[in-house]
Amino acid sequence: MLDVFIFATLNGLVTGLLLFMLASGLTLIFSMMGVLNFAHASFYMLGAYFAYSISLYFGFWTGLIFAPLIVGVLGAFVERYGLRRVHQAGHVAELVFTFGLAFLIEEAVQFFWGPGTKNYQQPELLDFPLFTLFGQEFPAYRGFMIGISITIFIGLYYLLTRSRIGIIIQAAITHPKTVANLGHNVPLIFMGVFGVGTALAGVAGVIAGPVLTTFPGMAVVLGSIVFVIVVIGGLGSLAGAFIASLLIGLLQSYAIASDVGVPDLLNLLGLEFARDHPLTDLWTMTLPQIAPILPFLLLVLVLIFRPTGLLGKREQ
Amino acid sequence: MAFLKKSTIWIAYLLALLVLPQFFNSILAISIYNQMAIAIVFALSYNMLLGQGGMLSFGHAVYFGLGGFLAVHTLIMIEFETVYFSIIFIPLVGGVIGLLAAIFIGSFSTHKAGTVFAMISLGIGELIAASSLIFVSFFGGEAGVSGDRTFGPPLFGVEFLQDVEIYYLAAGWVFIATVFMYLFTQTPAGRMANAVRDNPERAEFIGYSARRVRFISFCAAGFFAGIAGGLFALNYEFITEENLNAATSGRVLLMAYIGGLGYFIGPIVGAVILTLMNSLLSNYSELWMLYLGILFLLTVMFLPRGFAGFIMMHQVAWIRGKLHTLFIPYLLTGIPALILILSCVALLEMSHIEEEVLHYLGLELNPATLLTWVITIVIASASLFAIRLTLPRLRAAWEAANAIPDSEDG
Amino acid sequence: MAILSLKDVRKNFGKTEIIRGVNLDIERGEKHAIIGPNGAGKSTLFHLISGLYGVTHGTIQFKEHLIQNRTPYEISRLGLARSFQVTNIFPRMNVFENVRCALFWPHGYRYSFWHLLGRQTELNERTLQVLEQIGLQDKMHFPAGELAYAQQRALELGIAIASGAEVIMLDEPVAGMSHSEAENAVQLIRGITEGKTLIMVEHDMSIVFDVADRISVLVYGEIIACDKPENIRANPQVQEAYLGEVAVNA
Numbered sequence: 023m024l025d026v027f028i029f030a031t032l033n034g035l036v037t038g039l040l041l042f043m044l045a046s047g048l049t050l051i052f053s054m055m056g057v058l059n060f061a062h063a064s065f066y067m068l069g070a071y072f073a074y075s076i077s078l079y080f081g082f083w084t085g086l087i088f089a090p091l092i093v094g095v096l097g098a099f100v101e102r103y104g105l106r107r108v109h110q111a112g113h114v115a116e117l118v119f120t121f122g123l124a125f126l127i128e129e130a131v132q133f134f135w136g137p138g139t140k141n142y143q144q145p146e147l148l149d150f151p152l153f154t155l156f157g158q159e160f161p162a163y164r165g166f167m168i169g170i171s172i173t174i175f176i177g178l179y180y181l182l183t184r185s186r187i188g189i190i191i192q193a194a195i196t197h198p199k200t201v202a203n204l205g206h207n208v209p210l211i212f213m214g215v216f217g218v219g220t221a222l223a224g225v226a227g228v229i230a231g232p233v234l235t236t237f238p239g240m241a242v243v244l245g246s247i248v249f250v251i252v253v254i255g256g257l258g259s260l261a262g263a264f265i266a267s268l269l270i271g272l273l274q275s276y277a278i279a280s281d282v283g284v285p286d287l288l289n290l291l292g293l294e295f296a297r298d299h300p301l302t303d304l305w306t307m308t309l310p311q312i313a314p315i316l317p318f319l320l321l322v323l324v325l326i327f328r329p330t331g332l333l334g335k336r337e338q
Numbered sequence: 339m340a341f342l343k344k345s346t347i348w349i350a351y352l353l354a355l356l357v358l359p360q361f362f363n364s365i366l367a368i369s370i371y372n373q374m375a376i377a378i379v380f381a382l383s384y385n386m387l388l389g390q391g392g393m394l395s396f397g398h399a400v401y402f403g404l405g406g407f408l409a410v411h412t413l414i415m416i417e418f419e420t421v422y423f424s425i426i427f428i429p430l431v432g433g434v435i436g437l438l439a440a441i442f443i444g445s446f447s448t449h450k451a452g453t454v455f456a457m458i459s460l461g462i463g464e465l466i467a468a469s470s471l472i473f474v475s476f477f478g479g480e481a482g483v484s485g486d487r488t489f490g491p492p493l494f495g496v497e498f499l500q501d502v503e504i505y506y507l508a509a510g511w512v513f514i515a516t517v518f519m520y521l522f523t524q525t526p527a528g529r530m531a532n533a534v535r536d537n538p539e540r541a542e543f544i545g546y547s548a549r550r551v552r553f554i555s556f557c558a559a560g561f562f563a564g565i566a567g568g569l570f571a572l573n574y575e576f577i578t579e580e581n582l583n584a585a586t587s588g589r590v591l592l593m594a595y596i597g598g599l600g601y602f603i604g605p606i607v608g609a610v611i612l613t614l615m616n617s618l619l620s621n622y623s624e625l626w627m628l629y630l631g632i633l634f635l636l637t638v639m640f641l642p643r644g645f646a647g648f649i650m651m652h653q654v655a656w657i658r659g660k661l662h663t664l665f666i667p668y669l670l671t672g673i674p675a676l677i678l679i680l681s682c683v684a685l686l687e688m689s690h691i692e693e694e695v696l697h698y699l700g701l702e703l704n705p706a707t708l709l710t711w712v713i714t715i716v717i718a719s720a721s722l723f724a725i726r727l728t729l730p731r732l733r734a735a736w737e738a739a740n741a742i743p744d745s746e747d748g
Numbered sequence: 749m750a751i752l753s754l755k756d757v758r759k760n761f762g763k764t765e766i767i768r769g770v771n772l773d774i775e776r777g778e779k780h781a782i783i784g785p786n787g788a789g790k791s792t793l794f795h796l797i798s799g800l801y802g803v804t805h806g807t808i809q810f811k812e813h814l815i816q817n818r819t820p821y822e823i824s825r826l827g828l829a830r831s832f833q834v835t836n837i838f839p840r841m842n843v844f845e846n847v848r849c850a851l852f853w854p855h856g857y858r859y860s861f862w863h864l865l866g867r868q869t870e871l872n873e874r875t876l877q878v879l880e881q882i883g884l885q886d887k888m889h890f891p892a893g894e895l896a897y898a899q900q901r902a903l904e905l906g907i908a909i910a911s912g913a914e915v916i917m918l919d920e921p922v923a924g925m926s927h928s929e930a931e932n933a934v935q936l937i938r939g940i941t942e943g944k945t946l947i948m949v950e951h952d953m954s955i956v957f958d959v960a961d962r963i964s965v966l967v968y969g970e971i972i973a974c975d976k977p978e979n980i981r982a983n984p985q986v987q988e989a990y991l992g993e994v995a996v997n998a
């Protein structure tokens with residue numbers, strides 16, 4: 023029991039941190055431009071694919087450095103020539119634009135890399151068990167994922183709070199007009215933040231690709247969950263996104279690891295239902311089965327009862 | 339007079355729906371018509387939300403799908419004689435289910451428009467799509483559920499064995515649904531939906547609860563989406579989880595947007611164009627979805643009001659009697675633009691193809707030789723150059739046609 | 749009995765108290781003007797009465813109802829219409845529809861989806877009448893968002909007065925209008941509020957003294973004087989706090 027719990031926690035942590043790498047960029051972009059970037063997870067997917075292609079020739083580590091850079095440049099380009107253009111038409115148009123972009127990127131990935139799964143492998147260097155607990159191995163690569171996420175967050179935190187550019191960015195988020203009047207190039211800052219946000223998504227893609235498999239549907243799988251996270255955490259709140267990422271990561275991980283379900287509950291209550299009842303699916307539901315819908319259930323509940331999210335202040 | 343003019347349009351619409359199978363009546367054509375019929379109702383219902391009510395939904399397929407599932411289950415019930423009525427009412431069953439679902443979901447999701455609404459719709463869409471895979475006995479899992487439409491009591495001897503019979507039934511429903519959706523826009527509730535879309539705060543100061551107004555549009559949209567789902571069930575006699583998931587929701591957004599939001603006719607145009615392209619192009623090219631993505635993004639960026647909006651842009655020139663001055667400039671820019679598009683498509687297809695030669699527009703292109711590529715690229719660049727050359731003229735002509743003459747200002 | 753009565757109304761934004769204990773009684777049929785320097789809280793007071801904001805403290809009574817915690821639409825239905833200082837119209841709808849929407853509720857259509865608007869002769873005629881009054885009948889097919897600023901102001905006024913509500917509140921109705929346009933608007937306001945209650949915020953003193961029966965002076969969220977125009981003009985406190993400033997600027 024304890025081993026299951028510990029491993030579920032570790033895996034939940036890996037997922038949670040990975041989710042936060044996406045959610046942090048998305049949150050930054052949202053606080054800056056007031057738009058949820060539907061295509062954010064598509065940049066994550068691009069990160070994985072670029073890293074895969076690079077790793078074929080230059081190995082994993084080169085991919086880890088260059089794939090996010092390419093993704094970031096692409097993101098900045100999208101902001102400059104796409105989003106900025108639609109910006110005047112309002113948030114709905116922006117949201118629709120990023121929705122279309124997500125659609126297009128998925129098709130483009132299939133065009134360039136084909137519809138199948140890519141054999142993107144973790145580096146051999148990390149192909150060993152980090153430790154063994156209760157006879158179960160914890161792969162070093164997962165430890166590496168945790169490590170790199172945390173490193174990036176610390177770096178980002180210092181960049182945002184301690185550096186000059188970070189302070190300008192924070193000011194540009196809340197008071198774009200004042201910052202522009204001070205002589206800073208706000209559109210450039212916006213473009214930069216968009217680029218960095220997408221590059222972060224790219225990093226997530228690079229390190230998640232080998233574990234979560236690299237295939238054209240990977241953006242869709244993660245995309246809506248990341249959306250859920252930034253909304254649950256409170257739009258625009260980095261701390262909220264962090265909590266929500268870990269929450270969702272752990273929740274899903276526990277739900278999958280547990281094997282309890284409604285039948286156990288019914289047993290506990292001493293109830294029994296006929297197997298051929300029309301609602302039989304309801305009586306036989308198990309927690310691992312409903313794990314995929316938990317985030318969305320949480321989202322709907324949060325939006326109904328606390329539309330600003332856990333730590334959000336800003337409406338809309 | 340105005341009444342006559344309006345009813346002429348409606349009669350023309352009805353006639354168009356009715357005579358369509360007389361022109362092309364192959365099995366493929368009929369199946370395309372049926373898809374179109376379903377798409378038109380679905381896209382129009384989506385427009386009630388986004389175009390008229392300002393609610394961006396990423397989960398509109400829920401009402402379509404639930405309506406469809408219940409419709410198929412009703413077909414099954416008719417088959418097993420649990421209930422007894424003609425299948426022509428099946429779309430209504432779908433509609434009622436769509437309405438009920440919308441009443442329930444709308445009761446908590448319509449208090450805000452904008453991002454919050456979009457997120458709730460996404461969450462609910464994903465929730466229901468994911469649940470549908472869990473509740474296998476109702477949704478049939480990955481395989482879906484299927485029924486048979488031929489068991490109901492025949493209507494004047496028609497047993498709906500053939501798709502063309504279903505087409506006439508669908509056409510009837512499309513006409514009725516279109517009329518009612520149009521009439522809705524002409525009522526206080528429909529007009530207030532526009533007002534709330536434009537400025538929810540102000541609407542509250544003229545006596546209306548923005549939430550209530552949205553709720554009404556939302557329910558109406560759910561009802562008509564359900565009708566579309568019922569039509570789907572009748573046409574295909576089966577339905578799967580795919581029909582209520584995010585992909586279907588996305589497709590209806592694309593249709594309505596490309597056709598043109600905010601114009602009543604826009605979604606109809608979008609539904610027709612996209613269904614046609616889907617059925618015709620997808621046979622010729624595996625890249626059809628890629629083209630669709632590009633088309634959609636270009637529409638959002640350059641034609642935010644869609645095809646219908648593009649046509650309506652010419653209204654001023656038309657009223658001023660200057661539309662003809664645009665003809666030559668359009669032609670001069672349009673031809674190179676067409677060539678550019680075609681050569682770009684050729685490039686994409688050549689890089690994608692696995693066979694030796696690409697059959698394209700009656701040509702045989704060989705991707706293996708460099709020359710083919712060079713020529714195609716040269717043609718593309720030349721047409722791009724030609725566009726840049728002719729564009730100023732088009733722009734000038736456009737401005738001249740739309741300029742307000744001094745005398746007319748008032 | 750007063751038609752509108754505010755008792756010790758207070759409003760805080762965060763820690764700052766913007767409205768600091770306002771008591772005000774407005775009689776049926778009165779033309780009441782609220783004046784005061786920029787940032788005094790005049791618009792905020794309007795927002796409190798019309799339900800956009802809830803009060804932090806105090807009561808607002810409208811006719812026999814306590815309305816301090818009601819929503820804008822409930823208050824509007826009780827017969828209180830208002831205009832906004834910052835133009836607040838329905839930009840994508842045309843001018844005709846803008847005005848007609850304001851008439852739905854007063855004409856009893858509620859949320860009807862069974863009345864066809866084309867057939868509602870009385871409603872449509874009344875809309876045209878209002879359009880004529882505000883001088884926008886030849887612009888009625890234009891999207892409201894495309895009108896010139898002064899025309900949007902006229903429309904703003906039109907939406908507020910269309911309903912024929914018992915109490916009409918206008919927040920700087922003629923700001924941004926040319927002199928002749930303002931004169932027309934004042935004529936119109938006078939005509940339309942004949943026998944009704946008018947509460948108006950206005951910076952143009954000639955209009956205020958021309959229209960109002962009674963004037964309240966709001967300074968830093970407090971009413972420092974509330975009296976007949978001639979007494980307000982003579983009040984030394986007011987002159988110091990407000991009118992003096994205007995006189996210097998003029």
Ligand SMILES: Nc1ncnc2c1ncn2[C@@H]1O[C@H](COP(=O)(O)OP(=O)(O)OP(=O)(O)O)[C@@H](O)[C@H]1O
Pocket residue numbers: 761766784785786787788789790791792793833
């Ligand atoms: N939503 C709000 N949050 C915080 N402070 C506000 C808010 N609305 C208004 N204020 C503040 O309240 C004060 C009064 O504002 P208000 O708009 O009521 O003034 P006003 O008398 O109408 O001024 P003006 O003549 O310029 O229209 C101002 O200092 C303003 O900054």
Ligand SMILES: [Mg+2]
Pocket residue numbers: 790791792833
């Ligand atoms: Mg003010």
